[in-house]
Amino acid sequence: MLEVVDLHGGYGRIEVLKGINLKVSAGEVVALIGSNGAGKTTLLRALSGVQPISAGQMQFMGERIDRLPSHQRVARGMTQSPEGRQIFGPLSVDDNLRLGAYLRRDDGIEADRERIYAMFPVLKDKRHQPAGGLSGGQQQMLAIGRALMGKPKLLLLDEPSLGLSPILVDQILAAVTALRQAGITILLVEQNAAAALEIADRGYVIETGRIVHAGPASDLLSDPKVKSAYLGFD
Amino acid sequence: MSELLQFFVSGLTVGAVYALVALGFTLVYHASEVVNFAQGEFVMLGGMVTVFAYAAGVPLPLAALLAVLVAIVVGLLLYWLAIAPARGATAVSLIIITIGASILLRGAAQIVFDKQFHKLPAFSGDTPVDLFGAAIQPQSFWVLGGAALLVLLLYYVMERTLLGKAVMATAANRLAARLVGVNVATIMALAFGGSAAIGAVAGILITPITLTSYDVGTLLALKGFAAAMLGGMGSPLGAVVGGLLLGLLEAFGAGYISSTYKDAIAFIVILAVLFVAPQGLFGRRAVERV
Ligand SMILES: Nc1ncnc2c1ncn2[C@@H]1O[C@H](COP(=O)(O)OP(=O)(O)OP(=O)(O)O)[C@@H](O)[C@H]1O
Numbered sequence: 225m226l227e228v229v230d231l232h233g234g235y236g237r238i239e240v241l242k243g244i245n246l247k248v249s250a251g252e253v254v255a256l257i258g259s260n261g262a263g264k265t266t267l268l269r270a271l272s273g274v275q276p277i278s279a280g281q282m283q284f285m286g287e288r289i290d291r292l293p294s295h296q297r298v299a300r301g302m303t304q305s306p307e308g309r310q311i312f313g314p315l316s317v318d319d320n321l322r323l324g325a326y327l328r329r330d331d332g333i334e335a336d337r338e339r340i341y342a343m344f345p346v347l348k349d350k351r352h353q354p355a356g357g358l359s360g361g362q363q364q365m366l367a368i369g370r371a372l373m374g375k376p377k378l379l380l381l382d383e384p385s386l387g388l389s390p391i392l393v394d395q396i397l398a399a400v401t402a403l404r405q406a407g408i409t410i411l412l413v414e415q416n417a418a419a420a421l422e423i424a425d426r427g428y429v430i431e432t433g434r435i436v437h438a439g440p441a442s443d444l445l446s447d448p449k450v451k452s453a454y455l456g457f458d
Numbered sequence: 459m460s461e462l463l464q465f466f467v468s469g470l471t472v473g474a475v476y477a478l479v480a481l482g483f484t485l486v487y488h489a490s491e492v493v494n495f496a497q498g499e500f501v502m503l504g505g506m507v508t509v510f511a512y513a514a515g516v517p518l519p520l521a522a523l524l525a526v527l528v529a530i531v532v533g534l535l536l537y538w539l540a541i542a543p544a545r546g547a548t549a550v551s552l553i554i555i556t557i558g559a560s561i562l563l564r565g566a567a568q569i570v571f572d573k574q575f576h577k578l579p580a581f582s583g584d585t586p587v588d589l590f591g592a593a594i595q596p597q598s599f600w601v602l603g604g605a606a607l608l609v610l611l612l613y614y615v616m617e618r619t620l621l622g623k624a625v626m627a628t629a630a631n632r633l634a635a636r637l638v639g640v641n642v643a644t645i646m647a648l649a650f651g652g653s654a655a656i657g658a659v660a661g662i663l664i665t666p667i668t669l670t671s672y673d674v675g676t677l678l679a680l681k682g683f684a685a686a687m688l689g690g691m692g693s694p695l696g697a698v699v700g701g702l703l704l705g706l707l708e709a710f711g712a713g714y715i716s717s718t719y720k721d722a723i724a725f726i727v728i729l730a731v732l733f734v735a736p737q738g739l740f741g742r743r744a745v746e747r748v
């Protein structure tokens with residue numbers, strides 16, 4: 225579904241991505257783990273087209289997308305719940321979700337919004353309130369819900385559990401599991417590596433802009449090097 | 459009493475024009491974070507193009523339509539040729555670009571048109587209407603009605619349509635707007651085109667009362683900016699209230715104090731806002747949680 229070949233990119237002259245190779249097949253949940261500043265967010269932004277790249281290729285559904293502007297990538301079925309949530313603070317929860325379906329012209333939008341509310345009932349209670357007033361966890365649910373409103377084939381999730389209480393983390397990860405059962409392919413970025421690998425099929429470990437380990441999630445979970453670097457000794 | 463009413467109506471009339479200029483500022487600022495000091499030139503273009511087309515024999519409604527179209531094209535060109543290529547520039551650089559555009563447009567107008575003052579006939583004649591003893595120019599009703607219509611239209615678009623929500627989303631969080639598929643460049647171009655149209659309509663409506671010339675934009679931009687600041691930069695309601703208030707202040711200032719100081723009132727308002735309430739009357743303080 226998604227194939228990234230030798231991707232380079234960064235900010236100005238600082239190269240952050242130094243030749244990333246990565247593949248996501250239809251129906252998979254793939255975890256991308258790595259420590260602070262490894263380049264995870266930069267990679268996801270590059271995939272969505274909101275971050276320039278300097279070299280390399282990206283294919284989505286068999287089509288080159290590296291030259292496409294961000295809105296055309298959304299139209300082709302790739303949406304993102306970005307790091308730091310980035311909700312539309314002054315707009316209502318309802319409007320935030322509606323804007324997630326900005327490019328859709330079908331008549332299933334209303335039903336999909338109700339589905340999101342069924343998934344995250346707290347949001348429904350606050351549907352007419354400005355999203356900026358939501359708690360961190362609620363904003364995270366909204367960011368995921370907004371990305372889902374675009375009816376993605378591939379959903380990019382950047383640290384959906386960041387800064388949340390353990391209960392909320394479980395709730396969010398349960399939601400991710402439910403999404404994969406609904407047939408959505410997911411690329412999940414997490415610092416919470418153990419939790420991410422628990423629910424993923426495969427995983428990639430990124431270090432200073434390079435993929436250093438890759439494999440089935442269970443292998444990574446038991447790999448001694450990955451264990452010591454990202455999972456702690458538990 | 460009748461004198462008071464007279465000042466009130468003439469204050470509201472110019473205030474409505476300031477309000478439209480302020481709305482133009484607000485719309486562009488919302489979509490692109492650019493303070494567009496060429497906003498006044500759209501008003502000038504509205505008046506001048508109508509005057510010259512009308513003098514060339516084009517019927518007034520068509521001349522007005524033509525003027526609005528010309529202003530929209532100029533607004534789009536301003537965005538595509540000057541603002542879009544400077545993407546990523548600082549706020550100050552962008553302001554300097556718009557000031558440069560304003561000077562350029564004024565110079566071009568001086569060459570294409572001339573340096574004289576011009577008048578348009580009032581749309582419904584010049585016979586004053588008696589309102590509780592005050593003599594009101596019928597054109598005042600055109601200005602007030604036209605402004606009210608534009609404000610309602612803009613309100614409808616911003617609050618009730620997906621396009622309007624996309625503009626507000628772009629203002630709130632540009633990155634997130636791109637991630638949901640909003641073509642941010644199109645939104646900004648629309649904002650420039652829309653604000654140009656609003657300015658041009660203001661210029662057409664007011665020309666029968668205040669006359670127009672190639673350089674009326676400068677003072678209007680300044681006053682519209684004062685109105686937008688008074689209302690809290692970025693708030694459409696604030697822009698309207700700020701514009702009307704400034705118009706009233708000027709009318710009463712000119713009527714009861716001295717018309718010599720009329721134009722100074724806008725400067726005083728800008729200074730007062732900066733010192734006393736930098737967020738303006740309706741400016742929202744950041745509500746977003748991090
Ligand atoms: N806007 C920016 N300008 C310049 N450098 C940046 C910018 N954003 C990130 N960087 C740098 O790029 C590198 C990778 O950052 P990135 O945000 O992609 O890492 P990350 O893996 O997502 O980290 P985290 O786990 O903290 O989210 C870091 O060294 C960071 O300092």
Ligand SMILES: [Mg+2]
Pocket residue numbers: 264265266307382383
């Ligand atoms: Mg990150």
